[in-house]
Amino acid sequence: MCKSSIHTLLKQLPKCEHHIHLEGALSPQLLFQLAEKNTITLPQDDEAFKTPESLLERYERFTSLDDFLGYYYIGMSALITASDFEALAWDYFQHASADGVHHAEVFFDPQAHTSRNVAYPTVIQGFQAACERAEKELGITTILTACYLRHLPPAESLEMFQSPEVQESYRNGTVKGIGLDSSEMNFPPHLFEDLYRGAKELGLRRTAHAGEEGPVSYISSALTILNAERIDHGIQLAQDDVLLKQIADQGTLLTVCPLSNVVLRCVKSVSEVPIRKFLDHGVKFSLNSDDPAYFGGHILDNYCAVHDAFELSVSEWESVCRAGIEGSWCSEERKTEMLVVLEKVIREWEESQN
Numbered sequence: 001m002c003k004s005s006i007h008t009l010l011k012q013l014p015k016c017e018h019h020i021h022l023e024g025a026l027s028p029q030l031l032f033q034l035a036e037k038n039t040i041t042l043p044q045d046d047e048a049f050k051t052p053e054s055l056l057e058r059y060e061r062f063t064s065l066d067d068f069l070g071y072y073y074i075g076m077s078a079l080i081t082a083s084d085f086e087a088l089a090w091d092y093f094q095h096a097s098a099d100g101v102h103h104a105e106v107f108f109d110p111q112a113h114t115s116r117n118v119a120y121p122t123v124i125q126g127f128q129a130a131c132e133r134a135e136k137e138l139g140i141t142t143i144l145t146a147c148y149l150r151h152l153p154p155a156e157s158l159e160m161f162q163s164p165e166v167q168e169s170y171r172n173g174t175v176k177g178i179g180l181d182s183s184e185m186n187f188p189p190h191l192f193e194d195l196y197r198g199a200k201e202l203g204l205r206r207t208a209h210a211g212e213e214g215p216v217s218y219i220s221s222a223l224t225i226l227n228a229e230r231i232d233h234g235i236q237l238a239q240d241d242v243l244l245k246q247i248a249d250q251g252t253l254l255t256v257c258p259l260s261n262v263v264l265r266c267v268k269s270v271s272e273v274p275i276r277k278f279l280d281h282g283v284k285f286s287l288n289s290d291d292p293a294y295f296g297g298h299i300l301d302n303y304c305a306v307h308d309a310f311e312l313s314v315s316e317w318e319s320v321c322r323a324g325i326e327g328s329w330c331s332e333e334r335k336t337e338m339l340v341v342l343e344k345v346i347r348e349w350e351e352s353q354n
């Protein structure tokens with residue numbers, strides 16, 4: 001890459017990733033390797049599962065969120081032991097570090113594992129080990145957020161939330177937040193009001209996927225009914241100027257995932273993601289990879305794709321990174337550390353351009 005290319009600056013920026021499903025970081029190679037080790041039979045009637053290469057090719061032809069989710073849930077059936085979960089998360093943290101991530105708030109889907117008789121403590125043990133290693137060896141701070149699956153009955157999410165081992169992971173601080181993911185259409189946020197009330201009472205951080213494929217009304221109900229502090233995706237916000245102004249005024253962070261939106265056909269190209277509108281109206285957002293192994297890119301690829309589509313100025317990039325740092329759920333001390341790095345990177349970049 002050309003030395004003066006702004007992509008060099010994008011790599012150096014201290015990034016916070018807020019929207020990455022660890023199960024979505026499962027590469028076809030690791031999936032096949034774990035399936036063989038664990039003697040898991042992958043679907044025989046789907047040609048895509050012939051080889052890691054054919055699977056990767058199929059990932060280029062998703063038709064919708066639900067089409068992707070079918071592969072996502074089959075993929076994770078290869079994850080059985082704590083060391084599998086650790087290997088998966090460690091693979092992600094290494095990519096994240098290479099892309100300049102300093103702080104990662106990572107999602108996982110407990111119900112997708114317990115429903116396969118993989119115990120919650122097994123999942124936690126593996127992910128927690130990788131988080132500790134990322135902190136020690138890569139200097140990345142981490143937060144684990146448990147997402148609940150909106151396509152399952154709300155009573156099941158409440159049952160999971162209230163189970164002793166899940167409550168223990170919240171009490172001891174291993175898991176600090178909750179989220180809401182999976183199929184969006186016809187599963188409105190208000191169905192999960194009791195779950196989010198319980199999470200608020202425990203002092204947990206709260207986010208929810210809304211306005212990815214679903215209507216903009218899901219964004220407002222995630223905020224007002226669920227008391228979500230963040231919105232994951234939220235691109236449909238561009239359809240409602242009143243709500244957009246309200247979200248800008250209250251400083252709610254959207255965790256936008258441009259490559260995901262293209263691959264899942266929420267937009268035709270990155271240039272249709274409302275980045276310019278969000279910037280011009282003061283809507284805060286971070287840029288994220290969502291499911292990097294499925295959507296053809298990690299976080300830096302998302303930054304580069306946004307730059308190629310919108311040509312942000314250096315000061316706009318600085319404000320995107322600042323919003324990501326300030327909207328993180330880490331300590332104020334950690335935010336200050338990252339802000340210092342951000343200022344240094346920008347200063348050195350500007351000096352190198354003179």
Ligand code: HPA
Nearest residue numbers: 021181182183209290291
């Ligand atoms: O993009 C997504 N949307 C909803 N659920 C998900 N689970 C993994 N990725 C996604």
Ligand SMILES: [Zn+2]
Nearest residue numbers: 019181232290
């Ligand atoms: Zn997501």
